[in-house]
Every structure is written in structure tokens, then in C-alpha cells.
Amino acid sequence: MTLITRRSILIAGTATAGAVLAPVASATAAPATARGTRITVAAGETYELSATTRVARLSIAEGGKIAAPDGYSVTLTVDGVETGQLLTETGGTRTLIQAGTYGGDVVLTVAEANPVTYETLTFPFRQALYVDAGGVERAKSVLTSVIGGRLTDTAAKNVSITSTGECFDGVYVKDADYKLERPVISFTGNGRSDFAGYGAAVVGTGSATTLVVDGARIATKGVVRTGVIADAGANVVVKNSRIHTRNGVLPADYQATVETPYMQSVPWMLGLDGNVRATNLIGAGSRATYLDSTVFSETWGALSVEGGRGLKLTVVNSQVGNTGSYGYGTYAIGDATVRVLGSRFDVGSYATIIAGPAANVHYGDSTPEAVAALNAELELGLSEGELAALPAQNTVVNSGHFGYMFFGAGTLTLDGGTVINSAKATFLNKGQQTAISVDGSQGARLNPRNGIILQLMELDDPGPVRVNGRMMNVGVYTEPTGDPTKDVGFDVTAVHTTDGAATFTSIALKGDFYNGMRKGKNMVLTFDDSSVKGVISASRTQHRVSTIDASNFYELGEVTNTTQAAVNNGVVVQLGAGSTWTVTGTSYLTKFALAADAVVEAPRGKKLTVTVDGTVTAVAAGQTYAGAITLTVG
Structure with a gap:
């Protein structure tokens, strides 16, 4: 095991001071000069560094450039802080050290390039610490930005990394087993x-990667300045950690798009705003697990899943949410599996957005049996002592808007002692095929403050619009x-x-169920050993405003219901054994089946x-009754 100390980093940096500098000047400009411990780059100059260089002062005039040879990158640190580098254009990938004067312990690190291709673009990554199967790769790392602590080829302990520039990564682990213990990472x-x-x-990437992050303190502020990313089959385990991301300022000429290589803000069509997620899970077969941790984004989303296949996101005994008015706790797309056990969610808009087409989401208790099973399945590496120290807890969701939103097909299971407190409908289904299951036998409860448990309605997402060949977020509903x-x-x-189906077992429900679809989709409800007090009906929905665009995105999903006979929006109710429906207002059904001991009654x-x-x-x-069924209370 190789030990890399802070002393060895400083020595390595000192050894490069005064390295040969190879200026690459334009035909008309005077050459750049380096005098003693200073570098001065004149206007119009490109100053190429052949090796890592330490100076006391760096001056770059407007139009001057610091460059590295082909196949290399250059990174500026001042007193151990990465700084000074900004993107050269909106939507671009390349960064440039900005004009100005930098003083102190100034180091220009020349590192081997780390190009990462995503779809149509290749991003020239720079990172404080690059780790591969051989351990810490010094040639690709900017070790002058890794302060304090202790580095080895298998672990980093008590290090800190600070960045005030753009597009600089902290730790990049590719196809390696590595552990980060108590790192402090601060990015602005x-x-x-x-x-x-x-x-x-x-970032943990590659199917051979197992990255354990233990006791981390990660804080970022900036557009898509994400806290943790698991990609390309990596297994990333985060425990006993705190992650908090805050929005940045988008470039003035940025145009919102759903084209993912260029996306830097949440599509407003989700009823959200914001430009940074706390985490993201991407690629094929990647896993991300958060244990006994706190993960918050300002808006947009805390724990995201994007694209790929076979992705598994797991949350155990953690606190998750948004510090702003809008945002989600988790996002489930494709065939992702999302499991939330024993955790507390304090979210702006939704506990989970289910984007489908085959997502599977489960909220429940962190019982010893459930956590032990996850430890084995996900290869979390938790010791018997760690498993024993995790208390069994129920899950509680507090949402400022809705509980769950479907704009794609998916399966949602709530069980154990899960409690969902939401200002508005518990389940907001925007015209999707669903399989919702709520088991209240262990105390699960649904508490929508507006009195609506399930709202089925037409999708009010206007979608993107093609503008000059690009898919832009300028649609209008x-x-x-x-x-x-x-x-x-x-x-x-x-x-x-393809219907919107939900089953409720051994639970007492108080609230309404509406199907406001205009096109053919039924709401299918099954109640077993349950009581429900409320309206269950076909309806006509109406938004509070007639048009919705980016300026009033928060109106999406906000509808009122007028109960009326079904047109293409059937309501099929199965009142199973031991169940009672107390009808509180006029309800329109299309099929109604009652078990031998089921009861339907008025208050x-x-x-x-x-x-x-x-x-x-x-x-x-x-x-069983079928046809135009009307239940009225008088």
C-alpha cells in the first residue's frame, strides 16, 4: 500500500517550480515572460506549460491564455483551492483560466487528460483525486487541491477539497475499490x-467500482454542481454523511432544453424549478445506497435516477428533501428500483416522481430483516455491528404539495408504518398505467390536507418544442x-x-378519489379489510388558469373536480371482505362489486x-353492478 502524505505532495509541487515553460505566441504578440517566481501572460498570448509549475504570482491579461500540451489539462490552485477556471461558452465543454492576478501559493498543475464522453459531447474532466484499479493515479490528479488528511491507494481519510472555479471534480473513482472517510468537499x-x-x-464509475463514502460533508453551490454520482455499473455506498446542494446562476444566454447533453436546469413541465440535484444515478446496472445520511437539494431533486437500465437506488434511515419550495425526494425512470426504508422526507413537491415505463418504488420500514437482505443483495459490506446499530424505523413523508406523481407507468408500494403527509393529493396520476398498493396492517397512513387521496387526470405536460433543430422547453399547456x-x-x-389501479388493504382512509380523464382510462380501486370515507367518482377537472408555461409552472397538477357521469373515464370499485365505504357526496361509478360482508352507507x-x-x-x-351508477347522499 502506497502512502501519499501532504508533505510528499508539497515536495512534488516544489520540485516542479521553475519548470521549462514553452510559450506559444501569436505572430504579432510579444512572448509571455516568467521572471523568478512569477508568470506574466500578455494580451493575445497562449502560454503552454510542459510541466506542473509553482509560482508566487500569476498575471494574465485579457485575451491571454494558459494552455497544456495535447493530451493534458491545466488546473490552477491558489493556497490549495482550485480557482479561476470558467467555461469558454454556454453549452460548451472547455474551460479557461480567466484573466487576472493570482497571488500566494500558486500552482499550475499539468495532468494527463481524462476525457469522458456522454452521447454527443466529450467533457475534459479535471479532478483533485483520480483513482483506478492501480490506486491513486497521480498523473491524472490535481493533488495540490487535496488538503490535509492521509491518502493511500485504497482510502482517503480526513482530506478536504475546495473549488471556486467551474467544472472541477473532487474525487473520480473508475473501476476500483476505494473508501472516502470523513472528506470535506466544498464547491462554489x-x-x-x-x-x-x-x-x-x-463520481464513482465502472462496473468494477465499489466506492464507500463514510462521514462525508459535501456542500456545493452552482448550476449542476452535483454532490454524488454513480455511473456505468458502479456500486456507491454513502453512509453517515451530509450532502447539501444549492442552486447557482444560469448563464444569461442559457436556453432550457430536454436534450440531456445540454440540460442544466430541471424541465419546468414537471412542476418544478431549480438547476442542481444533490445526487444522480445513471448508466446500466449502477447502484447507489444512502444509509444514516442527510441529503438535501435546494430545489429540483435530492436523489435522482436518470436513464440507463437495471438501476437501484436505496435509502435507509436517512433524512432527504429540499430546502426550497419545490423539488422531489427521489425520481424513478426506466426500470429503476427505488427503495426507501425508515427514512424521513421533507420535500417541496413530491416524495417520488415516477416517470416509468417500468419503475418499481417501495416505501416501508427499516426492519433488521429488510436491511440484512439489502446488505446481501446490494453488497453494501455492512458489518454485523453496523447492522445491529441501525434502529428499525418507519418512513415519514412531509410534502408541501403532492405525495407521489406519475407521469409514466410504474408500481408503487407503501407498507409498514409509512406515513404520507401532503398538502395536496397523496397520489397525482397524470394519465398513466399504475399499480399502487397500500398496506395499512402495520400502521401506514395517508393524510392529504386537501382531502384528495387519488387524483387521476390528463397529462398537462405540453412537452418540448423543436426550435432550430433543438428540443427546447418553450411549450405552452x-x-x-x-x-x-x-x-x-x-x-x-x-x-x-393500462388503467390507473390502486389497492388498499387493512387501512382506514378519509379522502376522495377522482378520475378526470377525457380519453379512455379507468380508475380501478380495490379495498380489502379497509374503510373509506369520501367521494369516489368520475369528474371533470379544471386548472386554475387556462394556459401554463415556464412563468407559472407551479399551476401544473392544480385542478378542481366537478363530479359527473363517466364518458371515457370509468370508475371501477371492488369493495372487498371486511370493507366499508361511507359515501360523503355524489359519486359516479361504472362498476361496483361488493363482497358478502361489505358495506356501503351514508354518514x-x-x-x-x-x-x-x-x-x-x-x-x-x-x-356486482355495472352501468351508469350514481350514489347520492341526502
Whole structure:
């Protein structure tokens, strides 16, 4: 095991002082000069460094450039802080040390290039610490920015890394086993891409990577200046750590897009704003696990999953959320598996956005059995002592807006003692195929303050618009007018695989369920050993405003319901064994099945009247009714 101390880093830096400098000047400009411990670069000059160089003073005039030879990068640190480098253009990938005068312990590190390609772009990564299968790769690291602590080829302990420039990474681990113990990483300044990890504090990439981050303190402020990224099959385990990211300032000429190589802000069509996520999980087969940690973004999202396949995001006994008014806790896309056990979420907008088409999300308790199973499945490496020290906890969600939002198909399971407190609907389904399961046998509860448990509605995302060949976020949602046209080929009494379905078991529910779809999709509800007090009905929805764009993104999903007979929006209710529905207002169904001991009733002191296709009908347990079913309370 090789030990790299702070002393050896300083010695290495000192040995390069006064290294040969090779100026590459334009035909008309005077050559750059280096006198003693100073470098001066004149306007119009390109000053090429052949090796890492330490000076006491660096002066660069406007139009002057510091460059490295082909196949290398150059990074400026002053007193151990990476600084001075900014992107040369909006949407670009290259950075340049800015004009100015820098004094102190000034080091220009010439390191081997680390080009990372994402889709159509190649990003020239620079990083404080580069680790591969052979250990710390000094030739690709900017070790003058790694302060204090102790470095070996298998671990970094108590180091600190600070950056005030743009697009500088902290730790980059590729196809290696490595451990970060108690690092302190502080970044101020913009990144460029959290799909590639360009500008992130910590990146673990490659299927041979197991990266353990223990006791970290990571704080960033900047556009897509992400805290932790797991990519390309890596297994990243974060425990006992704190990660907090804050928004930066977007370039004045940035144009919001959904094209991921150029995306630097959240698509507003999700009902969100912001320009930095705390973490991201990408690639194929990557895993990210957060144990006994705190992860907060200002807005946008805390724990994200983007693209790829076979991704697994796991949260155990952690605190997750947003410090601003909008944002999500987790994001589930593709066939991602997202598991949240024993954790507290304090989110601006949603606990999870389910983007589909085959995402699987579970919120539950961190029982010893569940955590031990995850330890084995995900190869977390937790010792018996660590497992024993994790207390069994339930999960609690507090959301300033909705509980969960579907704008893609997916499966959602809530069980154990999970409690969902939301200002608005617990489940916001924007026209998607769903399989929602809520098991209240261990105390799970749903508490929507606006009294709506499930809102099914048309997708109000206007989508991007192609502008000059690019997909830009300039669409406008316009509220439809007029009545929906009946689709004679769609059966509102049947159960289809594409319907929005939800099952509730052994739980007491108080709240309403609305299907406001205009096109063919049924809401299919099953209640087993449960009680529900509220309205269950087809409805017509209406937004508070007639048009929605980026300026009033927060109006997305905000609808009122007027109950009415179904057109293409059937409501199929199965009232199973041991279940009771107390109807609190006029409800329109298309199919209603009651178990032998099921009860449908009006609140005490009121009378329930049921009609089927206009005929008053005495509803009986053990029977099934289909057609235009109306339940009124008087």
C-alpha cells in the first residue's frame, strides 16, 4: 500500500517550480515572460506549460491564455483551492483560466487528460483525486487541491477539497475499490453536466467500482454542481454523511432544453424549478445506497435516477428533501428500483416522481430483516455491528404539495408504518398505467390536507418544442374546452392493463378519489379489510388558469373536480371482505362489486340513494353492478 502524505505532495509541487515553460505566441504578440517566481501572460498570448509549475504570482491579461500540451489539462490552485477556471461558452465543454492576478501559493498543475464522453459531447474532466484499479493515479490528479488528511491507494481519510472555479471534480473513482472517510468537499461555481458528472464532488464509475463514502460533508453551490454520482455499473455506498446542494446562476444566454447533453436546469413541465440535484444515478446496472445520511437539494431533486437500465437506488434511515419550495425526494425512470426504508422526507413537491415505463418504488420500514437482505443483495459490506446499530424505523413523508406523481407507468408500494403527509393529493396520476398498493396492517397512513387521496387526470405536460433543430422547453399547456367525445370502442366497465389501479388493504382512509380523464382510462380501486370515507367518482377537472408555461409552472397538477357521469373515464370499485365505504357526496361509478360482508352507507343521520342506469336500486352485499351508477347522499 502506497502512502501519499501532504508533505510528499508539497515536495512534488516544489520540485516542479521553475519548470521549462514553452510559450506559444501569436505572430504579432510579444512572448509571455516568467521572471523568478512569477508568470506574466500578455494580451493575445497562449502560454503552454510542459510541466506542473509553482509560482508566487500569476498575471494574465485579457485575451491571454494558459494552455497544456495535447493530451493534458491545466488546473490552477491558489493556497490549495482550485480557482479561476470558467467555461469558454454556454453549452460548451472547455474551460479557461480567466484573466487576472493570482497571488500566494500558486500552482499550475499539468495532468494527463481524462476525457469522458456522454452521447454527443466529450467533457475534459479535471479532478483533485483520480483513482483506478492501480490506486491513486497521480498523473491524472490535481493533488495540490487535496488538503490535509492521509491518502493511500485504497482510502482517503480526513482530506478536504475546495473549488471556486467551474467544472472541477473532487474525487473520480473508475473501476476500483476505494473508501472516502470523513472528506470535506466544498464547491462554489457552476458545473456543466450531471449526466456525465462534469463538475461533481464525487463520481464513482465502472462496473468494477465499489466506492464507500463514510462521514462525508459535501456542500456545493452552482448550476449542476452535483454532490454524488454513480455511473456505468458502479456500486456507491454513502453512509453517515451530509450532502447539501444549492442552486447557482444560469448563464444569461442559457436556453432550457430536454436534450440531456445540454440540460442544466430541471424541465419546468414537471412542476418544478431549480438547476442542481444533490445526487444522480445513471448508466446500466449502477447502484447507489444512502444509509444514516442527510441529503438535501435546494430545489429540483435530492436523489435522482436518470436513464440507463437495471438501476437501484436505496435509502435507509436517512433524512432527504429540499430546502426550497419545490423539488422531489427521489425520481424513478426506466426500470429503476427505488427503495426507501425508515427514512424521513421533507420535500417541496413530491416524495417520488415516477416517470416509468417500468419503475418499481417501495416505501416501508427499516426492519433488521429488510436491511440484512439489502446488505446481501446490494453488497453494501455492512458489518454485523453496523447492522445491529441501525434502529428499525418507519418512513415519514412531509410534502408541501403532492405525495407521489406519475407521469409514466410504474408500481408503487407503501407498507409498514409509512406515513404520507401532503398538502395536496397523496397520489397525482397524470394519465398513466399504475399499480399502487397500500398496506395499512402495520400502521401506514395517508393524510392529504386537501382531502384528495387519488387524483387521476390528463397529462398537462405540453412537452418540448423543436426550435432550430433543438428540443427546447418553450411549450405552452392550454386547457381543453368543450365536452370530451365518447370513445365507443372503450369499455368504462372493464378492467384494462393500462388503467390507473390502486389497492388498499387493512387501512382506514378519509379522502376522495377522482378520475378526470377525457380519453379512455379507468380508475380501478380495490379495498380489502379497509374503510373509506369520501367521494369516489368520475369528474371533470379544471386548472386554475387556462394556459401554463415556464412563468407559472407551479399551476401544473392544480385542478378542481366537478363530479359527473363517466364518458371515457370509468370508475371501477371492488369493495372487498371486511370493507366499508361511507359515501360523503355524489359519486359516479361504472362498476361496483361488493363482497358478502361489505358495506356501503351514508354518514350517520343521512340517507344513501343509488341508481343504476337511472333506476333506483337497493345495493346488496355480495352483488356486482355495472352501468351508469350514481350514489347520492341526502
